[in-house]
Amino acid sequence: MPHDHHDHLSPSGHPYRKDDDTPISYWQSMEIAVRELLVEKEITTFEEISAQIEKMDARSPAIGAAVVARAWIDPEFKARLLENGSTATADLGFDVGPMHLIALENTADTHNIVVCTLCSCYPRNLLGLPPDWYKSRAYRSRTVKEPRKVLSEFGVTLPQSTQIRVHDSTADMRYVVIPARPIGSEALDEAELAKLVTRDSMIGTGLALTPNA
Amino acid sequence: MGGQEAGPICDEQHDFSLWEKRVDALMILCSSKGYFTVDGLRRALEDMGEDAFETMTYYERWIASINQNLIESGAYTIEELGAKMADVQARGETYGEASLG
Numbered sequence: 541m542p543h544d545h546h547d548h549l550s551p552s553g554h555p556y557r558k559d560d561d562t563p564i565s566y567w568q569s570m571e572i573a574v575r576e577l578l579v580e581k582e583i584t585t586f587e588e589i590s591a592q593i594e595k596m597d598a599r600s601p602a603i604g605a606a607v608v609a610r611a612w613i614d615p616e617f618k619a620r621l622l623e624n625g626s627t628a629t630a631d632l633g634f635d636v637g638p639m640h641l642i643a644l645e646n647t648a649d650t651h652n653i654v655v656c657t658l659c660s661c662y663p664r665n666l667l668g669l670p671p672d673w674y675k676s677r678a679y680r681s682r683t684v685k686e687p688r689k690v691l692s693e694f695g696v697t698l699p700q701s702t703q704i705r706v707h708d709s710t711a712d713m714r715y716v717v718i719p720a721r722p723i724g725s726e727a728l729d730e731a732e733l734a735k736l737v738t739r740d741s742m743i744g745t746g747l748a749l750t751p752n753a
Numbered sequence: 754m755g756g757q758e759a760g761p762i763c764d765e766q767h768d769f770s771l772w773e774k775r776v777d778a779l780m781i782l783c784s785s786k787g788y789f790t791v792d793g794l795r796r797a798l799e800d801m802g803e804d805a806f807e808t809m810t811y812y813e814r815w816i817a818s819i820n821q822n823l824i825e826s827g828a829y830t831i832e833e834l835g836a837k838m839a840d841v842q843a844r845g846e847t848y849g850e851a852s853l854g
């Protein structure tokens with residue numbers, strides 16, 4: 541029944557956003573139709589879809605930050621992370637899914653930046669859903685061609701002596717950057733370090749924050 | 754797209770709406786159940802041509818691609834989709850009214 545729900549909550553308990561009250565679009569009606577057909581064909585259930593949304597909502601750059609902070613304080617873990625990002629991250633108790641995760645270490649000489657020129661592949665299990673700019677034509681087109689200029693637009697200016705490596709993601713291979721540990725962070729514990737690790741620093745379009753900055 | 758000329762990178766961010774999150778969930782669930790792969794998603798996206806990147810939003814392109822892949826893999830037929838979409842559109846004016854689950 542169309543009106544068999546609360547005014548502001550869907551039956552799955554999610555609040556409707558403002559744009560759900562505007563006239564339905566063709567593509568929205570396709571989403572509803574596809575979802576219902578999949579449930580009718582017993583390919584999935586409404587509960588399974590809601591659970592997947594909740595799982596994705598719970599993912600944020602805090603997960604990646606915890607992995608980076610551990611790598612900063614534990615050289616043995618960092619070595620394992622660089623060796624095999626998927627298993628090392630899973631060992632910390634995080635669900636990395638089927639993707640092959642490759643960790644890239646930023647050093648004094650090398651800065652890594654991640655892009656997906658083909659679409660929007662992103663280490664979503666570690667960072668949540670990608671920001672809009674990551675999916676934009678501008679970022680995808682230009683990062684492989686003029687990474688220094690792109691970085692400068694994000695406020696990151698690196699010396700000419702720093703080598704910039706651009707990594708193009710694929711459907712099966714996801715990259716996460718381990719930013720350089722900031723100067724002045726020597727005395728911080730793991731939880732305090734994790735707060736310095738921003739989303740952009742793990743994409744390579746930013747640097748880790750400086751303590752007390 | 755990689756290497757082409759393009760303008761400045763826009764840092765505007767929008768909140769994902771419920772219908773977009775559902776599209777995302779359908780992609781993850783259907784690919785994990787073997788109905789198609791990320792490569793299949795991307796093939797249909799690329800077949801849409803460059804215009805689609807200007808005229809459709811990200812998750813609009815995704816649902817179009819997911820639908821195409823599901824029809825190709827036999828999950829349902831195009832006739833079933835058409836009938837269901839007509840049914841959905843007849844339910845109400847807004848997404849909230851048209852979406853049952």
